[in-house]
Amino acid sequence: MHKNDIIIIHGTNYKEMAIQVFEQADVAGEIGDTKKSVALKPNLVVAAHPSGGATTHSELLAGAIEYLQAHGFFHLSIMEGSWVGDVTTSAFSAAGYQEISRKYNVPLIDLQKDSYTSYEAKGMKINLCNKAAAVDYMINMPVLKGHCQTTVTCALKNNKGIIPNAEKRKFHTMGLHKPIAHLNVIAPNDFILVDNICGDLDFEEGGNPVTMNRVLGFKDPVLCDSYVCDCMGYSVDEVPYIRMAEQLGVGSTDTAHANFIYLNEDQAEKGKFKMTRRVQNLARYADPKDACSACYGSLIYALDRLNDTGLLKRGLPLISIGQGYKGQTGEIGVGQCTCGFSRSLKGCPPKAVDIVAFLEENWI
Ligand code: SF4
Incomplete structure (x- = not known):
């Protein structure tokens, strides 16, 4: 997969859609050695079911795990640290991850309980959780949704889940944008699978999900978040951390020259859309x-x-x-x-x- 590729698939069989995106991207081929450790980093900012628009659907984790295990990768984990006001283990339960963990024998790692190390991130010192930093290949699995402070949130901001709680508090005192951009200089973003199933209209905690029934694949987190702006009707310049990350060399905002790979066509919605x-x-x-x-x-x-x-x-x-x-x-x-x-x-x-x-x- 090239850095300017954007893979798009529509539908309601989310597990199968995830598998197809991984196959198209040839993630197994890119990881290579099956002895390598692979982590899935969903968005579990709060303890809430994904239908509310805040958290990553468990079906996408199931698809990722089935794909990886079918290709011989068994050194897998699911890791996340919820926001400061919530407990990650409760979030694992609310989103149905305990069942996924048991079914596929993949451990859940609570990064709120992890130790950390300080890294130099192009002019800013940032603490990163040790278990996240030690992974050979990280699959970032954010939700495409709105955010009351940063306008949108997706790949770049999802990496806030791999820093300790004290660092999250510090990020907020710094206004979020600059530290999020610098975090992505050191955060692993090997592949990005976006949950664009029913992300929230404008709030990180969910409450007003908008049905889109799409799953997206990216290599570049800056391209990902720039495309998210297009999808939600914002210009990239309305979300300062995206342009900052580009200037730090994390990726490109150039969606005009992205290579769109459509794996199928969207289908007319048969039932009624669920709406708040x-x-x-x-x-x-x-x-x-x-x-x-x-x-x-x-x-x-x-x-x-x-x-x-x-x-x-x-x-x-x-x-x-x-x-x-x-x-x-x-x-x-x-x-x-x-x-x-x-x-x-x-x-x-x-x-x-x-x-x-x-x-x-x-x-x-
Ligand atoms: S087929 Fe029609 S309704 Fe469906 S995405 Fe295309 S323009 Fe929209």
Whole structure:
């Protein structure tokens, strides 16, 4: 896999989707020697079930483990340190990881209880948990979601889970952005499997999940988080730690020259989307007909951006979205399926950042 590759798969069989992303990336080939230790680093910031939009789905861990064990890797572990206000062992239970650990005989490691060592990270001293630093190959498994302080959170910020609690507190007193960027100079990011199944609208702790039903694969954490900005309707410059990490040589923000590898096409959502009241309030501006999850989710994120700037108001025409509009005409639509409409945004699915620009110009 190249550093500018972005692997995308849609669906609801999350375990199988994870396996397919690993196969496409040839992670086993890259690790090489089966004696090497491999760790999975999910996001368990809080003790909460993944359906709430905060934590990594256990099915993705199952997929990663089945893939690795099928390729002869048995020196595996799942490691995480929840945020300061929560206990990692409770988070392991709430997210269903105890069952995964038992089923596959893979230990759970609570990094809140680990010792640590101080490292020089290009002008900043940062303490890193020893067990995380000792791993031969680290698979970062963040959730794509919003964050009340840093706007978005994904690969770069997920590495806050491999530092001790005292260091996490220090990061907050420093305003998060600069230390997160420097942390990623020393944090292992060998492969990144992103849980884009139902990450939260704007809050790290979850509560307003947005169904996207996607899993993504990256080598570059900066490219990953830059793409996350596109997906949630932000510009990279609204999330300072991403550009800082690029300047420190961690990776590239250049999504325009990324190589997108689509393993399948999105499917129209058959059942009703599960929505909290807040997400429903955004969805009332849309008129979906057989919309695919990632398409509809992108529109929800875009509407949230417009809501942030006070641009949503009553009386606006409903935005058509979904495969049910193929071959039809109408006023305004989002996605390739509405290409017969007088105002329509191309893309299948379009990114939230493009939807925001389109709606600002054509709808409000
Ligand atoms: S444009 Fe149509 S087919 Fe493409 S993702 Fe959107 S709803 Fe699905």
